[in-house]
Amino acid sequence: MSEPQQPPAHLPAAPQYPGTHAFPTHASSAPPSAPATPAQPTADPAYPTAYPTAAPAHPAGVPGYPASWPAAAATPATPAGSALGRTAFVIAVITLAVNLISSIVRLLIYTSDFGYGSAYAIDDAIGVISFFAYVVALVLGIIAARRPGPRLLAGIAIGIAGAGALGMIFSWIGIAFLRFA
Template sequence: MSEPPQPPVPPTTPPEQPAPPSPHADPALPAAPQHPSNGSYPPAAAPYPANASSPQAAPQGASHPGAAAYAAPQPPYGTAPTAYGAPADTAPSTANPLGRLAFIIALASLALRVLSTVIMPFLAIGSGYTLYGVMTAVFNLLVLGAAAAALVLGFLAIRRRGPLLLAGIAIGVGGSQVVLVVFGWLSSLFFYL
């Protein structure tokens, strides 16, 4: 007897072998997206392994040969890795003491200038013009010395690392005070000539 007729069998193809993992691929991601066909999704997993010390650490049971390279400790957030084993660049300091000193001296010269402006009219009325002239010269020398010191220290502080705001203010205030004193003396010189 003969065998009963059977439906034709489709040609078989060998099962697809998964491609070896790329060295640039993330080991935590699957090779192909996996979607359930029945519409039910499994519960969401934790984004990182519970025993990992950092988000970049590989899971303990990694099965591919490059897993050890991904499990190496990573530098903490905010620190840049060094190139070619060079020492890490130190973070810029958060203070510029020379700039702060220049700013304080500039404020002192400004305060002296305001004080002399307030006091001088009372000296001129009460004691005469001789004391007024001497006190004006003394105040102007003090203001000029403090402003010049603030200007020089401000320029030195600008060339250092750290915040530059106070140094810039010291340069502006000190420079304007030096210009005011020098032009005040020049105008007085022309008045006496």
């Protein structure tokens, strides 16, 4: 035959979590000077759990506990580098578009009755303004690339502005050699 099943013996030991009770407190076991407390319901009184089942609830006005937790931000704040990179990107793309359009319009101006003098003046003005816009976009792109945050638009702006500024410098050098040669 088999031996009868007996519950495990509980050895006296310090509780794992101070301040928690492994067994329910009954009104009859309370000292006479203390008020009687109702019994705490547990899952199985014969086998207490070592882990608490729920976090204690604290009312909203208790000192040391916040009345409500702050709400999480819906969208993370954009770093300053991304706004600067976006600005550099927009300046570089607009300047590139103006230069591409002016190269097409230049052909129409040369073939019109406007004359070469006015075409050169318009072409030189667009060139100088574009060069300074490329330099501004390049500087803003470099600053944005050194800041924390997304760097994709800053890198694109550096590429467009650097290539545009170098292209304008070399075209001015070529024009200068043709004028003085």
